[in-house]
Amino acid sequence: MTEQNNTLGIWLMIATAFVFAMQDGLSRHLAGEYNVFMIIMIRYWFFASFVIVVAARKAGGIRKAAATKQPFVQAFRGVLLALEVCVMVTAFVVLGLVESHAVFAMYPLLVAALSGPVLGEKVGWRRWVAIGIGFVGVLIILQPGFGVFQPAALIPLLAAFMFALYGLLTRYVARKDSAAVSFFWTGTAGAVTMTAIGIWFWEPMAEGDWIWMGLLCISSAFSHFLLIRAYEVAEASAVQPFAYLQLPFAAALGVVVFHEAIRTNVLIGAAVVVGAGLFTLWRARVSKA
Template sequence: MKSTHLGIALMIAAMLSFSVQDGLSRYLAETYNTPMVVAFRYWVFAVYVMILAARRPEGFRAAIHSTRLPVHVLRALLLVIEIAIMIWAYTIIGLIETHAVFAFCPLMVVALSGPLLGEKLTLPRLIALVVGMLGVLVILRPGTGVFSWAAVLPLVSAFFFALYSVLTRLTARSELNFPSFFWPAVIGAVVMTVIGVPKWQEVAAHDWPWMFAYAAVSVLSNWLLLKTYELAEASAVQPFAYMQFVFITLIGIFAFGESLSLVVLIGVALVMASGVYALWSERTAGNG
């Protein structure tokens, strides 16, 4: 049964959970290497999806069956790279600036949906893309002494996640949602085991609770997001995904001593406004 109001509430809760997850990943990555941190997260997440699959009414094998396994392998690799780059960016430029640039990701999805999904680049979408790119330029400030190469990292990460999202929409055309949820977790765990185990560092006793909290919050975040899309239409709840920047800003300021400059605030406002406009125009066109 669809419920837009409950879906919105769950989306906001998911964004809070994702923000806590990102804060914990920054804390851990300041002490331990990124592949190790990502590997631990994937191990716990893989166990979680295996349990979910085993409890599916249609049975384990039927639940994970997919005719697009090569696409899921590609999605898994894209997601692993995206997560690793984001965590690396957190340790260099901080949570706030990383997420300010990453906010351009939904507009990248719009841009990639044309060539990959055959969707038309309408005038509202084109306007949103142009305004969003201006917002990113305001944040990055290329050609000034403020610009840093590291500020490009979240833009690269956003591209990988946008491509992952478009491929997810592609698989959704021919199969159920669960395989799209299951395979990236399991394949990602295998990939990160190969990469992360050789780089494993001894974890201090006081950091083990934070490691498990990080993995648990990651599972919770994905569960909340899954429930959100079960309860409400994506177009109705997607604008509330931008609440993550509010939560990230608070965590960045109060937990890590970061600051939100006026220039970054103006830039991210342009990016978010263009993203909401693109979603609103699509929803209006769909209702019309």
């Protein structure tokens, strides 16, 4: 068993959030030039190759990594995550990194809200209040009823819902399967799904953009490696709050590289959502203790 080192885990999670943000920036650039499905398909080819290599190097090899008593749930998880990535990258192109991540920050609250019906976990009144406050934050970001409201702002909210469901299903399958098994199914099922969809949207890519594509693939695999290491060396409750750093990292990238503007309502709403999410994580830690 790996010795717990929360300080190292926190730094690994900060690095993970930074690499995820860079990955989102690369995705936004490429998806703005080429079809989203093709970009995600190529990314998943590399990701699946990485997963298979990792599985092959471990004791028991690929056979052990693929062994599960829940193949349908595992496959559905992989399909769901692949489609969620497509939805979120579409949001980056339509809305930009700043507003997409501001809304997507809602997903930990959705995890808390859905943990009752999906996992049978008890959600106390304090967390329900935090969830409600989080939704108020999203409404501040979306500004429904005002002339500036864009229906497209609902795209990252859909992505947040899909990612929350994926996270809950990951916890569900963890009751019977190891993290290595879930990781294997995530990569392979996602690759099969994206190949079935993306191959129909293939288009030639400029030589210079293959460099960006290569960086996207490498950052995708590296970010998952960092995330796995963070959870291996530290308690999840200690490192999870630092995952929110992906929001300011991505926002900074959006402003500096893509010249996006941060509207006041988005800043206020994001602060409300993140604050509610951090409170929810804290309550979960207190309840566990």
